[in-house]
Amino acid sequence: xxxxxxxxxxxxxxxxxxxxxxxxxxxxxxxxxxxxxxxxxxxxxxxxxxxxxxxxxxxxxxxxxxxxxxxxxxxxxxxxxxxxxxxxxxxxxxxxxxxxxxxxxxxxxxxxxxxxxxxxxxxxxxxxxxxxxxxxxxxxxxxxxxxxxxxxxxxxxxxxxxxxxxxxxxxxxxxxxxxxxxxxxxxxxxxxxxxxxxxxxxxxxxxxxxxxxxxxxxxxxxxxxxxxxxxxxxxxxxxxxxxxxxxxxxxxxxxxxxxxxxxxxxxxxxxxxxxxxxxxxxxxxxxxxxxxxxxxxxxxxxxxxxxxxxxxxxxxxxxxxxxxxxxxxxxxxxxxxxxxxxxxxxxxxxxxxxxxxxxxxxxxxxxxxxxxxxxxxxxxxxxxxxxxxxxxxxxxxxxxxxxxxxxxxxxxxxxxxxxxxxxxxxxxxxxxxxxxxxxxxxxxxxxxxxxxxxxxxxxxxxxxxxxx
Amino acid sequence: xxxxxxxxxxxxxxxxxxxxxxxxxxxxxxxxxxxxxxxxxxxxxxxxxxxxxxxxxxxxxxxxxxxxxxxxxxxxxxxxxxxxxxxxxxxxxxxxxxxxxxxxxxxxxxxxxxxxxxxxxxxxxxxxxxxxxxxxxxxxxxxxxxxxxxxxxxxxxxxxxxxxx
Ligand SMILES: Cc1cc2nc3c(=O)[nH]c(=O)nc-3n(C[C@H](O)[C@H](O)[C@H](O)COP(=O)(O)O)c2cc1C
Ligand code: SF4
Ligand code: FES
Numbered sequence: 001x002x003x004x005x006x007x008x009x010x011x012x013x014x015x016x017x018x019x020x021x022x023x024x025x026x027x028x029x030x031x032x033x034x035x036x037x038x039x040x041x042x043x044x045x046x047x048x049x050x051x052x053x054x055x056x057x058x059x060x061x062x063x064x065x066x067x068x069x070x071x072x073x074x075x076x077x078x079x080x081x082x083x084x085x086x087x088x089x090x091x092x093x094x095x096x097x098x099x100x101x102x103x104x105x106x107x108x109x110x111x112x113x114x115x116x117x118x119x120x121x122x123x124x125x126x127x128x129x130x131x132x133x134x135x136x137x138x139x140x141x142x143x144x145x146x147x148x149x150x151x152x153x154x155x156x157x158x159x160x161x162x163x164x165x166x167x168x169x170x171x172x173x174x175x176x177x178x179x180x181x182x183x184x185x186x187x188x189x190x191x192x193x194x195x196x197x198x199x200x201x202x203x204x205x206x207x208x209x210x211x212x213x214x215x216x217x218x219x220x221x222x223x224x225x226x227x228x229x230x231x232x233x234x235x236x237x238x239x240x241x242x243x244x245x246x247x248x249x250x251x252x253x254x255x256x257x258x259x260x261x262x263x264x265x266x267x268x269x270x271x272x273x274x275x276x277x278x279x280x281x282x283x284x285x286x287x288x289x290x291x292x293x294x295x296x297x298x299x300x301x302x303x304x305x306x307x308x309x310x311x312x313x314x315x316x317x318x319x320x321x322x323x324x325x326x327x328x329x330x331x332x333x334x335x336x337x338x339x340x341x342x343x344x345x346x347x348x349x350x351x352x353x354x355x356x357x358x359x360x361x362x363x364x365x366x367x368x369x370x371x372x373x374x375x376x377x378x379x380x381x382x383x384x385x386x387x388x389x390x391x392x393x394x395x396x397x398x399x400x401x402x403x404x405x406x407x408x409x410x411x412x413x414x415x416x417x418x419x420x421x422x423x424x425x426x427x428x429x430x431x432x433x434x435x436x437x438x439x440x441x442x443x444x445x446x447x448x449x450x451x452x453x454x455x456x457x458x459x460x461x462x463x464x465x466x467x468x
Numbered sequence: 469x470x471x472x473x474x475x476x477x478x479x480x481x482x483x484x485x486x487x488x489x490x491x492x493x494x495x496x497x498x499x500x501x502x503x504x505x506x507x508x509x510x511x512x513x514x515x516x517x518x519x520x521x522x523x524x525x526x527x528x529x530x531x532x533x534x535x536x537x538x539x540x541x542x543x544x545x546x547x548x549x550x551x552x553x554x555x556x557x558x559x560x561x562x563x564x565x566x567x568x569x570x571x572x573x574x575x576x577x578x579x580x581x582x583x584x585x586x587x588x589x590x591x592x593x594x595x596x597x598x599x600x601x602x603x604x605x606x607x608x609x610x611x612x613x614x615x616x617x618x619x620x621x622x623x624x625x626x627x628x629x630x631x632x633x
Contacts, residue, residue, distance in 0.1 A: 098552045098600040129487070136499070136536045137548070137601055139614040172485040177495055177534035178583075180599060194491035194520075196533040213488050256554035256604035263605050299553060299600075349604065351554055365553045369599050375533075 010265055010281050014242070016250050017226045018266040020110045028144055030151035033112035039157055041232040045120040046165045048232075051081075053124035057228060059236030061248035065102075066092055066183075066221030067298060067347045068422070069335045072228075078208035079125055079216050088217040089127040090192065091118055091225055093134040093141075094176055094183035098299035098369060099349030102252040102264055103222035107134065107141040111148040115171070117225035119158060120232055122169050125218060129170050133188050136177040145173050180373035184421050185219040187375065198377050199421035223252060243269035247334035255282050257352035258289065267333065274304075275329025278352060289354040293438075294328065296338055297346025299366050300426035302433035304328045310341040343433075359438040360445045363430055364392035370427035378419040385427045387411050395442065399450040405442040408435045469511045475504055479519070490520045494530055498537055506541045535583045535598070543587045543594030545632040547571075548611045551597040554604030558619075563608045566622045567595060570629060593629075 007022045009015050020026045020036065033039070045053055058073030079087055091114065095103040106114055114132075122130050134142050149171055152158040160168050179197050181187040186205055187197035189212050204210055211217025227249060231239045240248045247269045254264045260283030267277075274294060278284065285291055291306040306328055314324040331341050338345040353362060371389035376382040391408050394400050412428035412435075435442055471479075478500055486492035494516065501512045508531050517524040531537045549555075549564050568575040571593040574586040585596035603609045606618035612632060620628070 095602040096600060099554055099604050100600075101602045101604050101606075104602050135602070136534075137598070137611065140616070174485075174492075175495065175499055177499070177530075178536035178598070179534050191495065192492055193489060194494035194526075194530075196529055254605050256607065257557045295553075351557075351604070353557070357557070362553065365551075365556050369552055372599060 007263060012267065012272060012276070012281060013265050014250050014268050014271075015266045016230050017106065017113070017223060018252060018264070020113070021105045021264075022109070026109065028109055028111050028148065030112055030148065030155060033110075034155075038112050039116055039155075041229045042116050042119055042123075042157060043163065045123055045232050046163055046167065050124045050126060053120065053232065056231055056236035057124070060227075060231045060239040061236075061246065062224065062227050062231060062239070063247070063249075063335060064221055065223035065227070065251055065348065067097060067300075069345060072220065072224055075208060075220075076125060076218060078206070079218065083126075083216055085215045086129065086213075087125055087127050088212045088215060089118065089122050089125060089130040090185075090188065090212065090217060090219045091130070091132045091222060092183065092185065092188060092219050093132055093138075093222045094180075094188065095138075095222070096135055096180045096183050097347045097349060098366070099254065099256055099295060099351045100298050100347040101254045101256070102348060104138065104141070105264065106222055106226060107138060108144060111145050112152070113226050113229060114145075114222055115148055115152055115158070117227070117229040118171060119152075119162070119169060121218070121220070121225055121228050122171075123162075123167055124228075127218075128168050130172075131192055131212075132171060132173045133182065133192060134173060134175055135182070136175050139175075142173050142175050149173070179375075180369075181375045181421075181423060184423060186421065188219065189217065196375070198375050199423070201420050243271070244332075244334055247336055251333075251348055253277065253333060253348040253350055255350045255352060257350075258286060258354035258357070259352050260284055260286060270332040270334030270337070272333055273329060274331045274333060274350070277333060277350065278329070282352075285352075285354050289356060291329075291352065292355045292357055293353045293359065293362075295349075295351040295353075295430075296331075296333075297344045298349040299351065299369065300344075300429055301338075301346045302343040302429045303437060304331075304341070304343055305437040308437070312337060312340045359434055359441045360392060360395050363434040364389070364396055366430045367392050370423075370430075374423065374427065378424065380415045381419045381424045381427060384411050384415040388427070388431045395445040395448070397451060398448040400446040400448060402443070402446050404446045405435050405439060408442070469505075469509065469515065471515070472504075475500060483519075491522060491526070493520060494522070494527060495534070498527070498530060498534075502537060507538045509539075538583075538585070541587075542585060542596075543573075544592050545594075545613055546585070547593060547595045548598045548601070549595065550599070550601045550603075550607065550609050552600035552604075554600070555607035555609060558607035560608035563610075563620060563622060563625075564595070564597065566625055567610075570625050571595065593632075 054076050062072040063069040176182045182191045182197045184199050186200035191197040207217040242249050250266050252266045256262045294304045313321050316322045335345045367389040371385040374381050374385045412431040415428040416425045482496040483493045497516045513524050513527045517527045572588040573595045585594045587594040601609050609618045
C-alpha cells in the first residue's frame with residue numbers, strides 16, 4: 001500500500017487514539033511503539049485487579065464505536081463473575097459500513113495500540129484466547145497485525161506468563177472474505193466458526209452469554225478497544241470528563257463526499273457541530289455548490305436534508321431542560337443528539353451530498369449495496385432489499401410508476417423490526433428517509449419515460465464468477 | 469492438484485490457530501488455496517473438507533457465500549474497484565470505464581450486482597466492482613491484487629498498470 005497522504009491534525013481535533021496516525025517518522029513496529037511509551041498501560045493494568053479495570057471502563061462511560069453505541073462497561077458487566085466456561089474476546093475489525101474509514105488507519109499505522117487495548121481487555125475479562133476478525137480486503141493489515149503479534153510475543157507482552165504475572169493469552173488474526181454481514185457481531189461469530197455469516201437470533205444468542213463456540217464472548221470494535229488503553233492511563237473518571245455526559249471521550253469521524261477536504265478527525269464527542277465539521281474542518285462545500293443532504297453515521301443512518309429543523313431537549317443555563325429548535329448544521333456530533341434528530345451517530349462515517357446530486361441515484365447506489373449484502377436468512381430483508389433496489393433501478397431507467405415512492409416506503413416499513421439482525425433496519429432506513437425527505441424527486445423520477453426496447457445482450461463474461 | 473510442502477506448513481499453522489474447533493479454519497484454508505491456485509476448484513473443496521473432517525458441502529457453501537472466493541481463474545492481476553456511494557460520488561464509475569478501456573476488459577457496468585468479473589482477452593487483467601473498501605475519504609479507491617490505491621485519477625492508470633506484468 002502506498003503511504004496515505006500525511007495529514008496534519010486540525011486545531012479543533014483532540015488526538016488520542018489517532019495521536020500517532022500520520023505522524024512523521026512513526027512506524028508500525030514495536031520498537032517505535034515502545035520508544036513512544038507503548039505498553040506502559042498494560043504494565044499498569046496487570047498490577048490492577050481485573051474487576052477494577054472493568055470498573056474504570058464502566059466509570060468512563062465509553063460507548064461502542066462500531067455502530068450501535070452500546071456502553072462498553074455494561075457489555076463487559078454481562079460476563080458473570082466466577083464464569084466456568086472459557087470467555088472469548090473478539091476484535092471487530094471488519095470495517096465495512098459504507099462511509100466508515102478509521103479502523104483501517106489504526107490497523108495499518110498503529111497496530112500495537114490496538115493489541116495493547118486488546119491485551120488489557122482480555123486481562124480484565126479473564127480471556128485466554130482472542131481473535132482479531134479483519135475484513136478480507138485488508139491483506140496488508142492482516143500481515144501487519146500478525147507481525148505485531150509476533151513482536152509482542154517476543155517481548156513477553158503476549159503468549160505465556162505475560163510480564164511474569166502468570167496470565168496467558170493467545171491472539172490470532174482471522175480474515176473475512178468480503179461479506180459485509182460479518183461486521184454484525186453474531187454473523188461474525190458464525191463466520192469465525194467456519195460457517196456462512198448468518199446472524200443469530202437474540203435472545204438467546206447474546207454473545208456475552210452464548211457467543212463463540214456457545215461460550216460467553218465480548219465483541220468490540222477496533223476503536224473501542226483502543227480507548228480501553230487510554231481509560232487505564234487516565235482513569236475512568238478523568239476520561240469521562242472528555243466529551244459530554246453519556247457521550248464521553250473522543251471519537252473519530254470520517255467525512256467523505258462533496259466537501260473540499262474530505263478526511264478523518266478525532267474530536268471530543270459532541271464538541272463540534274455537523275456544520276463546523278463540514279465548513280471548518282473539511283473546508284466547506286465545493287465552489288458554487290450548496291449542501292443538499294448528509295448521511296451522518298455510516299450509510300445505514302437516516303439521511304438529513306439541508307434546511308430540516310429539529311426540536312431537541314437541551315439544558316438551559318439554570319440547569320432546567322428546555323426545548324430548543326436547531327437546524328441540520330447545528331447538530332452536535334454526539335450519540336444522543338443525533339438520535340434525537342431522528343438519525344444516528346453510528347460508526348462516525350459522514351457522507352455529504354451537494355445540490356448537484358440526484359437523490360434517487362444516491363439511494364439506488366445504497367440499495368445495490370444492501371441487496372448484495374443481505375445474508376438471505378429472513379424473507380423481509382432478502383426480498384425487500386432486492387425490491388427496493390429494483391424499484392430505484394426502474395425509477396432511474398424509466399418505467400417507474402406514480403405509486404413507486406409509496407411502494408418503496410411500504411417495502412422498507414415491512415423490513416425494519418421484522419428480521420433476525422439489525423441489517424433489516426440498516427437496509428430500510430436509507431429508503432425510508434430518502435423517500436420521506438425527497439418526495440418530489442422520487443415523484444418526478446417516476447414520470448420518466450420507458451426507454452425504447454433493445455434486445456438484451458449477454459456477454460459470456462457475465463456468466464463468470466459464481467454470480468452469488 | 470499438487471500441494472507443495474510450504475503450503476502444507478501454512479495450512480497446518482492455520483489449523484493450529486483454532487484449538488477449539490478445526491472447522492473455524494475453513495476460511496483461512498480457502499484463502500490459502502485461492503492465493504496459491506488462483507481460484508477454488510472442486511478438488512480444493514474436497515481436500516479442505518477432508519482435512520477439517522467436514523462434508524464438502526460445508527466448504528462449498530462458504531465459497532458461494534463469501535464474495536472474495538471464486539470458482540474460476542481471474543486474470544493474472546485482479547483489480548477490485550469500489551463502487552459504493554462515497555467512491556461513486558468521487559467518480560468511480562468513470563474511472564472503472566477508463567480502466568476497462570486501458571486493460572481491454574469488458575465493462576460489466578458499475579451497478580453489477582453479484583460478483584461477476586471479466587477477464588481481458590490476454591488473461592492479464594480482470595476487473596470486479598466491489599463494495600466499500602473502507603477508505604471513503606480518499607475515493608475513488610481500488611486494489612490491484614493485494615495493493616491498495618486511493619484517490620486514483622484517470623491519468624495515473626497507465627503508470628499503475630505498468631507495474632503489473
Ligand atoms: C449490519 C451490521 C454491520 C455491522 N458492521 C460492523 C463493522 O463493520 N464493524 C464494527 O465494529 N461493528 C459493526 N457492527 C456492529 C457490531 O454488531 C457490534 O455491535 C460491534 O462490533 C460491537 O462493538 P462496540 O460495542 O465496540 O461498538 C455492525 C452491525 C450490523 C447490524
Ligand atoms: S436481517 Fe438480513 S442480514 Fe440480518 S439475518 Fe436477516 S436476512 Fe440476514
Ligand atoms: S465507498 Fe469506496 S471505500 Fe468506502
